Amino acid sequence: xxxxxxxxxxxxxxxxxxxxxxxxxxxxxxxxxxxxxxxxxxxxxxxxxxxxxxxxxxxxxxxxxxxxxxxxxxxxxxxxxxxxxxxxxxxxxxxxxxxxxxxxxxxxxxxxxxxxxxxxxxxxxxxxxxxxxxxxxxxxxxxxxxxxxxxxxxxxxxxxxxxxxxxxxxxxxxxxxxxxxxxxxxxxxxxxxxxxxxxxxxxxxxxxxxxxxxxxxxxxxxxxxxxxxxxxxxxxxxxxxxxxxxxxxxxxxxxxxxxxxxxxxxxxxxxxxxxxxxxxxxxxxxxxxxxxxxxxxxxxxxxxxxxxxxxxxxxxxxxxxxxxxxxxxxxxxxxxxxxxxxxxxxxxxxxxxxxxxxxxxxxxxxxxxxxxxxxxxx
Ligand SMILES: Cc1ncc(COP(=O)(O)O)c(C=O)c1O
Numbered sequence: 001x002x003x004x005x006x007x008x009x010x011x012x013x014x015x016x017x018x019x020x021x022x023x024x025x026x027x028x029x030x031x032x033x034x035x036x037x038x039x040x041x042x043x044x045x046x047x048x049x050x051x052x053x054x055x056x057x058x059x060x061x062x063x064x065x066x067x068x069x070x071x072x073x074x075x076x077x078x079x080x081x082x083x084x085x086x087x088x089x090x091x092x093x094x095x096x097x098x099x100x101x102x103x104x105x106x107x108x109x110x111x112x113x114x115x116x117x118x119x120x121x122x123x124x125x126x127x128x129x130x131x132x133x134x135x136x137x138x139x140x141x142x143x144x145x146x147x148x149x150x151x152x153x154x155x156x157x158x159x160x161x162x163x164x165x166x167x168x169x170x171x172x173x174x175x176x177x178x179x180x181x182x183x184x185x186x187x188x189x190x191x192x193x194x195x196x197x198x199x200x201x202x203x204x205x206x207x208x209x210x211x212x213x214x215x216x217x218x219x220x221x222x223x224x225x226x227x228x229x230x231x232x233x234x235x236x237x238x239x240x241x242x243x244x245x246x247x248x249x250x251x252x253x254x255x256x257x258x259x260x261x262x263x264x265x266x267x268x269x270x271x272x273x274x275x276x277x278x279x280x281x282x283x284x285x286x287x288x289x290x291x292x293x294x295x296x297x298x299x300x301x302x303x304x305x306x307x308x309x310x311x312x313x314x315x316x317x318x319x320x321x322x323x324x325x326x327x328x329x330x331x332x333x334x335x336x337x338x339x340x341x342x343x344x345x346x347x348x349x350x351x352x353x354x355x356x357x358x359x360x361x362x363x364x365x366x367x368x369x370x371x372x373x374x375x376x377x378x
Contacts, residue, residue: 013335015331020152020339023356025207026356028266029206032263032266040255048265049244052069052261055265055268055269055271059271060198060214066219067213073200073208078100079235080213081174082107084236085143086108086113087111089113090142091141092116092145093117095118096119097120097147100152101147104176118134123155126158131144135168142171144172146176149176152345153345155308155309156180159180160191163193167192174195177197181199181204182276183283193216195213200260200264200267202311206260206267206268210264243256284310286363294313316348317348317349317350323340336367338367339351
């Protein structure tokens, strides 16, 4: 018999999260999550899921019936798109301009697909010209996959132009919108996006652990024509959809994360109340304020102005500043979390997030004040 460990309840401090995610969660969303758990096949819960689907369709700007939240984080949304769509031997053009494009390539290869990479430097957007050249060189490509908002660098790619190319060259587009959804313009139907995934913990300001996904008619047809079943039972959309639809008669697939779905419902409800276009505009306005402050401190952005994500601001660490010490001082003395550089930018850049509820004037002011004080003393 092991001795029972005796601990006190975990009491996290209230931090201000200005890193690459998770972002600050709306107080109303935290309150929604604390409501009583009910059965996941309870008719009231099913009614809530129907509303959640409509709210997700609004956030994605789509009428796709196959629009749901995967019961796992953004990485599972990514995997859902690849395992359902890509079959062995199929060619996928994968755009890499940071960490997450490379993860897409790994997903393609694990599905037995053939990845053809289009590489752009870290900090640059995906080049539509290079993508078009590659599509011309590979007329047998079935998919075009890219990251809309590359969280590792803060670069925004032109999803509208890239999806138009996918349509022109008869490819299915697979779009990573983990950091873009709710923070910058994104129009699934108008731009012809076929498969898209996001995350709850960025500009939706919900608790981490859920991944909204949506599939167009063309993507659904591709899934229905598969020669063999999806290798992942859990992520197989044909099974999951019987749970998310079914006109009141749901069949059990897995036990939904009931309270997390309450939280997502509330976060999306707040987004719908604010209005998508207003949320995009708010992110842009707060970014402009932050950029002004950062520039006045002499900090330089990694990404050129036209391609900067408002919700993820990467700046080079100035000479003489101690990366680890400064970030831990901000955390311990200001309760402020900023993000470290990732991959090629590790130790070279900070990533300052302005996501969802976090994109507020007082957060910008605190961040500039903290950086100004700490850079002056380094
Ligand atoms: C662009 C992008 N794609 C995918 C992911 C993976 O999401 P998660 O960490 O929720 O699994 C992230 C997470 O930061 C991301 O920023």
